[in-house]
Amino acid sequence: MNWLSDLNKIETTFAPILEQWYLIHKRDLPWRHTRDPYRIWLSEVILQQTRVAQGKPYYERFVNTYATIADLANADERELLRLWQGLGYYSRARNLHQTARYVTLQLDGKFPDTYQDLLKMKGIGTYTAAAIASFAFGERVPVVDGNVYRVLARVFGINEDITTTNAKKIFAALAMRLIQSANDPATYNQAIMEFGAIHCTPVAPDCLLCPIQQACVAYLTGRQHQLPVKSKKAPVRERYFSYLVFRQHGKIALRERIARDVWQNLHDFYLLETEDQKEALQGLPLPEEIGNVVQNSVVADSPAESVQLLSHQRIRARFYLIDVPEGLIDSLPTDLHWYTSEEISHLPKPVLITNYLENLFG
């Protein structure tokens, strides 16, 4: 059958075509100049769900601060989180630290060097394991990330919803067949992601200059903009935060967030969350533990609302600056700690908090 031979042809020529395209069009990125598994791992974790432009300065700071995995293993976790601040998905930083310690202490500093062993590390899933295995060790295992889903869905006309388990199996199997024809697995893996990132882009793919245009099912059927199929995500949760910013002698009270919630292990102020919008301190249900203090303190702020948009929540926050009189400090909750502005600058904090403090301190 004709269609069968055509399909086989594109399956075997796909990888070499992309590899050739890559050699001409690739960007010069810092992690492409090393085969050190530590640096490759670092770059891959930073780039999880993160654009190259956003992650690049963080990568530079991390390799400068922690030159080796042993340095990272010995790092203070708070300092590490401070360096990660602003990048989001903070569990990545904690998992990074945990794996650095495991490799340094339990594996005698020898980074796992196969896909299967890499998968066992905290924070390393199928994508990152494939990336490290191929980039650092040349293993012939395909990366499947958001770029790959998009490129393969279009070229091969796959309509499966990419958020489903079935789709993951289909794409993984196809990717495994395709990489068999690559001249070099590492180059091919870089190539397909780079191709998705700068050529076969989500909104405006450059089909007119595409090297596989005549083999692309989406192009030939005019469905570039329908593929890949991705089901709707859950609606954004609305949350209302009222922060009580206790201040005394220029120090401010913060505490570490420990609940299973956004910004775990980062620092913020005393927080009252309500089910609906509260526009003034008077409307807040003040708990016993702070009621006395607030009643007898000077409230300096009549705060405007600041909004922090996450991908899954919209947090509307108001900050009430509260000058605590002498003697009342002992009646505040014990998990609050007092810091100077200098000390606060070293604490890892959400962007919402950092922005407020910049406003406060100038």
Added chain:
DNA sequence: AATGCGGGGAG
């Protein structure tokens, strides 16, 4: 199989 987890840039 579903859900939660940040922040920012592009269009």
Added chain:
DNA sequence: CTCCCAGCATT
């Protein structure tokens, strides 16, 4: 505004 980014862990 919407989409989605070199995903992963947990339940």
